[in-house]
Amino acid sequence: MMKPRGIFIAGNWKMNLGPQAAHHFIHQLDDLGYPSKPVAGAELSGKIKVALLVPAVSLQSAKAACVEKKWWKNHLEIGAQNAHFETAGAFTGELSGPLLHELGIQLVLIGHSERRQYFGETNESAGKRMASLLLQGFQVIFCFGETRLERESGRTQETLERQLTEAFHSASTWATEHKTPLLPTHWKNLALAYEPVWAIGTGITASPEQAQEAHAFTRGWLKAAAPGKAPPSATTQILYGGSVTPENFQALLQGDDVDGGLIGGASLKPESFFKLIETGAQVI
Numbered sequence: 438m439m440k441p442r443g444i445f446i447a448g449n450w451k452m453n454l455g456p457q458a459a460h461h462f463i464h465q466l467d468d469l470g471y472p473s474k475p476v477a478g479a480e481l482s483g484k485i486k487v488a489l490l491v492p493a494v495s496l497q498s499a500k501a502a503c504v505e506k507k508w509w510k511n512h513l514e515i516g517a518q519n520a521h522f523e524t525a526g527a528f529t530g531e532l533s534g535p536l537l538h539e540l541g542i543q544l545v546l547i548g549h550s551e552r553r554q555y556f557g558e559t560n561e562s563a564g565k566r567m568a569s570l571l572l573q574g575f576q577v578i579f580c581f582g583e584t585r586l587e588r589e590s591g592r593t594q595e596t597l598e599r600q601l602t603e604a605f606h607s608a609s610t611w612a613t614e615h616k617t618p619l620l621p622t623h624w625k626n627l628a629l630a631y632e633p634v635w636a637i638g639t640g641i642t643a644s645p646e647q648a649q650e651a652h653a654f655t656r657g658w659l660k661a662a663a664p665g666k667a668p669p670s671a672t673t674q675i676l677y678g679g680s681v682t683p684e685n686f687q688a689l690l691q692g693d694d695v696d697g698g699l700i701g702g703a704s705l706k707p708e709s710f711f712k713l714i715e716t717g718a719q720v721i
């Protein structure tokens with residue numbers, strides 16, 4: 438099976454695994470044979486991208502372990518789970534782009550449903566974060582997805598459309614206000630993550646058909662978006678997230694528009710994260 442956009446596998450550790458555990462995790466991944474075992478062969482490297490989004494306190498030690506293993510900027514990317522749109526100031530508890538750059542971090546997750554549900558993130562604020570971080574040269578994974586109620590009442594596509602429209606409108610407004618348009622060089626650093634809220638941490642995964650349908654809809658939305666106001670539809674990776682496991686990942690990846698996974702629970706153990714990478718490498 439061919440994946441024209443390659444595969445992107447990102448583990449989201451959420452509020453788990455501190456600096457020591459992060460260091461240990463990376464050493465265990467090495468013991469399991471990563472990267473040479475699942476990603477063997479020059480033809481695969483470059484087509485599969487693997488990242489871990491770790492708690493802020495674990496960024497430094499996770500990065501150091503990757504540097505030690507010579508995986509840094511190569512086989513394993515380390516990213517943050519959120520960052521503010523302003524670059525500095527009175528925002529207690531937040532991280533900024535320059536603070537992350539100081540650690541050498543270049544990847545940030547934005548708009549996760551837990552940020553939306555518990556910490557007041559909106560499409561508008563997530564769109565600003567997306568624009569600001571892309572303009573600062575970060576790679577960004579932007580999350581969106583419908584609730585159970587929205588799906589059960591037949592409003593899935595309407596919800597996705599609203600989230601994407603509002604977030605990208607907010608992103609382009611931010612960029613215009615800062616007199617720095619979002620260009621193709623910025624958009625190429627954006628990946629989207631479709632994460633149905635009802636599937637996150639519930640053990641209930643979207644069926645491969647449901648995932649593909651939402652991903653195709655998203656790609657269609659990107660295609661219809663005004664040029665320059667969103668990333669290009671043909672090349673943007675769209676990841677699926679929500680109760681992905683080593684058992685169901687292969688079936689989910691069958692969807693033509695499913696370019697990888699954003700994985701919470703199953704990324705917390707090196708063994709299952711390793712299996713997810715193996716599965717990704719097999720479908721390329």
Ligand code: PGA
Nearest residue numbers: 637638679680700701702
């Ligand atoms: P889960 O989380 O894999 O534990 O469902 C996914 C996510 O929230 O990114």
